[in-house]
Amino acid sequence: MSPRRTAMGAPWRTCGCSAAGTDRGTPLTLSIFPTRSIGIRRRPRSSMTCDRCVTCPVLSCPVLSCRSMEETDRDDLVFEALADPTRRALLDALFQDDGRPVQALCDRHPEMTPFGVMKHLGVLEAANLVVTRREGRTKRHFLNPIPIPIRPGRCATRNVRVRGRGTVAAMTIDRAAADKLLTTTRSVRKRLDLTRPVPLELIDECIEVAMQAPTGTNAQNWSFVVVTDPAKKAAIADFYRRGGEVMAGSGYPPPLPEGDPREHVMPKVMESATYLGEVLDQVPVFVIPCVQGRMEKVPMIVAQASTYGSILPAAWSFMLAARARGLGTAWTTIHLFFHDEVSELLGIPPEWTQTALFPVAYYTGDDFKPAHRLPAGPMIHRDTWGQHP
Ligand SMILES: Cc1cc2nc3c(=O)[nH]c(=O)nc-3n(C[C@H](O)[C@H](O)[C@H](O)COP(=O)(O)O)c2cc1C
Structure with a gap:
């Protein structure tokens, strides 16, 4: 792989091999577009591609990445x-x-x-x-549908700057599909299929997608602990149930004011959450997104926001990616009443914070609906707090 520099100064890479000259036994590393717009200089195909190069879907020219032999x-x-x-x-x-x-x-x-x-x-x-x-x-x-869809990294999804043509979108977003994914990714508890195995490859794929999320100063100080060991899942489920008892005794969540539209949903949520606690150890996979750093050691709001803000976007992306692959998840935190005990069980170093626990399983049934939410108007403040649209 040879890094080159375009006239605009943006670094880019070619695979530097031709089909004939490639040592087919040596897997090449995948090189996707760098985060900045890149300059593409057209070169003769034979001098820059091998049979593993990806072709840009818009420019129909070989672009700057190679797929591994294994793929x-x-x-x-x-x-x-x-x-x-x-x-x-x-x-x-x-x-x-x-x-x-x-x-x-x-x-x-x-x-x-x-x-x-x-x-x-x-x-x-x-x-x-x-x-x-x-x-x-x-x-x-x-x-197992995994091998069929196009894997992340195989296609360019970023904008591509082409000489004399400005910036073009390399791939169009299907807005209806994106909105559907965003509005129907529900907390799945009762519809988790406890009998169907989940291939770990699919989980890895969701994590790879999730790792496209932002992190403060691009720190990428995240980790995702994937638990399938039955004994460990049973122990965590036990902490989860005990956490539920602690929470029930704490008076949290506080009662809603009379007539609050969330009131009628709450008993269903509680019943469903209790069910999840009962069957948690049977859920095929747990995913625990972690971030490096401990909140109690960073008293400044900016540091706390940066720490949580460097994992929660990825965590939600994981749930979206899972949903798009037929996997149900639920954002849960109750086991965190026993954060340190679970960290010890899983060997998570003490300077890392667990931020959630996602039970993951294929979901049963076909579809999910958008949830009833409070109206957006009063939550939107234009220029000054309280000035609603
Ligand atoms: C920070 C956070 C913590 C949560 N903790 C739990 C939990 O411990 N157990 C649970 O069953 N659901 C938990 N939930 C899921 C909420 O109950 C759920 O998001 C809410 O009822 C709305 O339902 P929906 O996600 O299907 O729209 C949590 C959600 C969030 C964002």
Whole structure:
């Protein structure tokens, strides 16, 4: 990889290899656009690309990143697996009814021998399009949609400055889809599917997306603890329930004034939160976003805001990314009554702060609705506090 400098002074990189000259055994690191607008100087394709280079969707020219060999190999497996109509039919069957054992799939495809079905399932599993779970002597098969969507980093989403053409958006945002995601990402508790395994690859992908969030001075002083160990989940669930008891005894949240529109929702929230406490240890994955620093050691508001502000945007992005992949989450904090105990259990260093606990599971049902919120008008202050639109 050779860093170069354009006439505008913005640094950029080319892969510096041609398809013929690349050592295919050496994975190249992924290099996405730098945060600033970049200058692109068109160069002959053969001198700057390999078969792993990404093409800019707007400029239709090779751009400045390479995909690793591993990613390319993985894609080959996916496309080879999908090329076969029988395998696509097996995926359709799993889409309609996930978690089928081999026998159920054989019954659906009497034209194939059980050996044939197993062979195709093996190819789908190797491509990571299907994941399996053993229940006694039964092996259940689940559809795994991860390899299909375009992975983050594979396409440019930032603006690209082109000589003589100003800045162009490299990818258009679908506003309706964005608003839907933002307005329907609910706290999911009762609709968490406690039986369906969640591939950790999907969690990693959500974290990668979340790490596009801002941090104070670009510190990126964050960490995400992913917990799947049953004993650790059970211990944390226990702290969560004990936290719930402490909270119930504390008189928090204070009663709402009579007629407050939030009043009728509160019993439902409480009931749902209690349910979550009861089943928490059965939720497949916990994600705990952490930030370096302890609030009690930084008395200035600016420091506190910068510390929490360097993790909470990423935490919410994680929830959005999860929702976009069919995963339900809920923002919870009750276990933090036992912050230090949970840190010790998970080996989190004492100078780090846990900020939330997200139970993560596939959600059941198809969709979520926007919530009833208080009207925005009184919350908006124009120029002076109290001047509402
Ligand atoms: C800072 C914070 C702490 C929360 N703590 C908990 C919690 O410990 N347990 C829980 O079940 N929900 C918790 N919630 C979720 C809220 O109850 C939920 O966001 C609220 O009822 C609105 O519902 P919605 O997210 O579905 O719109 C928390 C939310 C936030 C933002």
